[in-house]
Every structure is written in structure tokens, then in C-alpha cells.
Amino acid sequence: MAETETRKMMTDPPSAPLYPRRHAPFRVHWNWYLLQQCNYGCSYCPEVEYKRTKTAPLPILNVSLDDWTRIWDRLFGLYGSALIRFAGGEPFIFPHFIDFLAMLTEHNAIDVTTNLSFDVDEFLRKVTPDALAISASYHPEHVSLGEFLGKLERLKREGFCVSAALVAYPTFLGSLKKTIEGFDRADIQLKLIPFRGKYQGRDYPLAYTQDEKDVMRLATQTRNTDGNVINAQWFREMVEKEEKRQEEIRAYNERRPDPSPPPAPVPESGNGKSAPPLCRMGENYAKIYADGTVRRCCCPGVPVMGRIMDKDFRLLDAAGPCDVPCLCWKPMKLGEYESRWETLWQGLVHRKHPLKTEGD
Ligand code: SF4
Ligand code: SF4
Numbered sequence: 321m322a323e324t325e326t327r328k329m330m331t332d333p334p335s336a337p338l339y340p341r342r343h344a345p346f347r348v349h350w351n352w353y354l355l356q357q358c359n360y361g362c363s364y365c366p367e368v369e370y371k372r373t374k375t376a377p378l379p380i381l382n383v384s385l386d387d388w389t390r391i392w393d394r395l396f397g398l399y400g401s402a403l404i405r406f407a408g409g410e411p412f413i414f415p416h417f418i419d420f421l422a423m424l425t426e427h428n429a430i431d432v433t434t435n436l437s438f439d440v441d442e443f444l445r446k447v448t449p450d451a452l453a454i455s456a457s458y459h460p461e462h463v464s465l466g467e468f469l470g471k472l473e474r475l476k477r478e479g480f481c482v483s484a485a486l487v488a489y490p491t492f493l494g495s496l497k498k499t500i501e502g503f504d505r506a507d508i509q510l511k512l513i514p515f516r517g518k519y520q521g522r523d524y525p526l527a528y529t530q531d532e533k534d535v536m537r538l539a540t541q542t543r544n545t546d547g548n549v550i551n552a553q554w555f556r557e558m559v560e561k562e563e564k565r566q567e568e569i570r571a572y573n574e575r576r577p578d579p580s581p582p583p584a585p586v587p588e589s590g591n592g593k594s595a596p597p598l599c600r601m602g603e604n605y606a607k608i609y610a611d612g613t614v615r616r617c618c619c620p621g622v623p624v625m626g627r628i629m630d631k632d633f634r635l636l637d638a639a640g641p642c643d644v645p646c647l648c649w650k651p652m653k654l655g656e657y658e659s660r661w662e663t664l665w666q667g668l669v670h671r672k673h674p675l676k677t678e679g680d
Pocket of ligand 2: 619643
């Protein structure tokens with residue numbers, strides 16, 4: 321979609337109350353890629369590419385806690401209680417991140433992806449478990465399974481909703497059975513994320529061998545039935561369907577004369593070409609990048625909607641057309657998966673701001 325078109329949709333007056341959102345998942349999901357920097361340097365991490373290429377990372381946003389409070393109070397006034405998922409980089413190295421979380425959790429439910437290297441004592445002093453989930457990433461190159469599980473179990477005992485994830489990097493698959501047993505004993509969900517990237521010159525996930533795929537399937541047979549469903553879905557979407565997706569991307573790039581500019585304007589329906597699908601990403605979901613820019617989803621090529629710090633920042637008021645290759649395994653395209661949106665987009669709800677649906 322052309323950028324001017326996106327801006328127009330954002331500035332037209334809303335025709336209906338903005339909260340709850342009119343369609344599942346009935347609230348806004350923000351995915352905030354807060355910073356590129358991390359105190360670890362995992363072999364398989366695309367976020368630390370700047371370290372390998374010796375280029376400077378994007379600077380960390382310099383916004384005071386008072387200004388963040390004003391920005392998020394305004395968004396709460398517009399869209400009500402949202403779910404904000406933090407990722408990066410390591411969010412806990414963002415300046416005063418624990419105080420920032422304490423402010424945000426007043427109104428919003430938060431889910432933080434972290435390597436768990438932060439000061440758990442300070443965290444427990446300042447943040448209550450009312451509205452915060454920890455999605456801990458286990459990185460065996462930097463921490464032992466025992467130390468990692470010990471911290472996570474402590475947070476769980478204090479009332480926080482906790483889960484964990486592990487990248488299915490080829491060198492971790494030999495101990496995967498033992499790792500799964502450890503998480504099962506602690507009764508903590510472990511999500512297995514298929515590795516995307518190069519290892520020993522081979523491109524993953526396409527390069528997984530049959531033996532490796534068989535080991536990965538252990539993650540669909542754990543004690544945690546919800547985790548089994550998620551792992552099975554990721555395996556299907558990110559491993560089994562990868563070949564087909566790569567073909568689609570190749571075909572799209574061949575069609576485009578120059579891949580660097582933003583996508584061409586959306587064709588009008590009725591001109592002989594089929595209209596692009598309408599998607600509610602941008603209405604019910606948005607991704608915030610390290611420099612504050614907001615896009616409707618994570619897929620390359622989607623246009624910028626503004627900056628989260630803009631005084632008049634607005635989400636789309638309705639589904640908008642999209643013509644970029646969709647890499648998302650749970651897009652909000654109209655007519656696709658709609659009956660499953662509510663389940664696919666489940667997440668922590670603020671205890672003091674319960675989730676409202678359109679009928680409430
Ligand atoms: S902890 Fe996460 S962000 Fe940091 S280097 Fe490892 S994978 Fe990357
Ligand atoms: S999820 Fe897919 S269809 Fe929706 S905006 Fe993103 S790329 Fe487009």
C-alpha cells in the first residue's frame with residue numbers, strides 16, 4: 321500500500337469506539353523490538369549481526385520515563401489495555417527498563433522475551449505479577465540448564481507467568497531430550513523455535529536432516545499440551561512449509577523490477593488484476609522498531625505508519641490492503657484463519673483491565 325494511503329487511513333476520524341477492537345483478538349498487540357544490543361552474542365542470533373560486521377547498532381532511544389508515561393497514557397486512552405511484547409536484543413539492558421516495565425504494567429499486559437540475565441532481586445522489588453509474563457530464552461552457549469531453570473522457577477513461585485524458548489540450533493539437538501525433561505520436571509512450557517540461518521555453510525531450516533526433524537518432534541510430546549500445539553504449529557509452518565515459501569519469495573522478487581523501493585501502489589479492483597488481500601495487521605497489531613518507527617507487521621516491505629513518539633500516532637481503523645509476500649504464520653488476513661485468531665492471538669491479560677470483546 322502506498323504510504324500516503326496508509327497515512328490517510330490513520331488520520332480519518334474513527335467511525336466506532338476504538339476499544340475493544342471490533343474483531344478478535346479484541347485488543348491491540350504491540351510487538352516492540354526495543355533495541356539491537358545484547359549482553360550475549362549467540363552464534364545463531366541475527367540481532368547481533370552488527371557485531372560481526374563491525375557496524376554501529378541503532379542507538380538506543382533517548383526518551384525520558386516521564387515522556388514514555390505521557391505517550392503510553394495517550395495510547396491507553398485511545399486503545400485501552402493492550403498486550404505489549406518486548407523483544408530485541410536484550411530488553412533488560414534498556415536504561416531503567418525495570419522502572420519502565422513498572423509504569424507500563426499499570427495499564428497493559430506485558431510479555432518480555434529475555435535471556436534472564438537481569439537482576440531478579442531488583443525486578444521482584446519493583447514489578448508485580450499482575451500483568452507481566454516472562455518468555456525466557458534459554459541460550460546454552462551462555463548459561464547452564466540448572467542456573468536458567470533455577471531463576472525461572474523462582475519467578476514462577478513469585479506468581480509470574482513464565483515460559484521458555486530454545487532455538488533448534490543444530491548443536492543443541494543432541495541434548496534436546498535432556499533439556500525437555502528438565503523443563504517437564506519444572507512444569508514449564510518450552511517452545512522450540514526452528515533455526516533460520518546458516519550453519520556449516522548450509523541454509524536452515526531447509527537443511528534439517530530427517531534425524532534432526534525426528535528429535536525436534538520430541539517438543540510436540542512434552543507434558544505441556546499447549547506447548548505441544550505451538551511446537552507442532554511452528555514445525556509445520558517454519559520447517560515443513562519452508563520450501564514452498566522460498567519458491568513464492570523467489571517468484572515475487574523476479575516479478576519486481578527493483579527490489580529496493582517500497583512495493584508498488586495497490587491495484588484497484590475491477591482493473592483486471594486481483595485486489596490484494598485485506599489484513600487487520602496495523603489495526604489490531606503493530607511492530608515498533610528500535611528507532612521508534614511503527615509498521616503494521618514484521619514482514620519486509622510493509623510501509624511505515626509513523627513513530628510511536630508522534631503526538632498524533634494512530635493505528636489503522638479498519639483492515640487495509642497488503643501486497644507484500646506474507647511471511648507471517650498467523651496473519652490477520654480477512655477470510656484466512658479468522659475463526660482461529662482468538663486462539664492464535666491468546667496472551668496474558670491484565671488482572672485489573674480484563675479483556676473486553678465487542679459484545680461487552
Ligand atoms: S540472547 Fe537473544 S538477542 Fe542476545 S545474542 Fe542471544 S539470541 Fe541474540
Ligand atoms: S501479516 Fe501478511 S498480509 Fe498482513 S500486513 Fe503483514 S505481510 Fe501483509
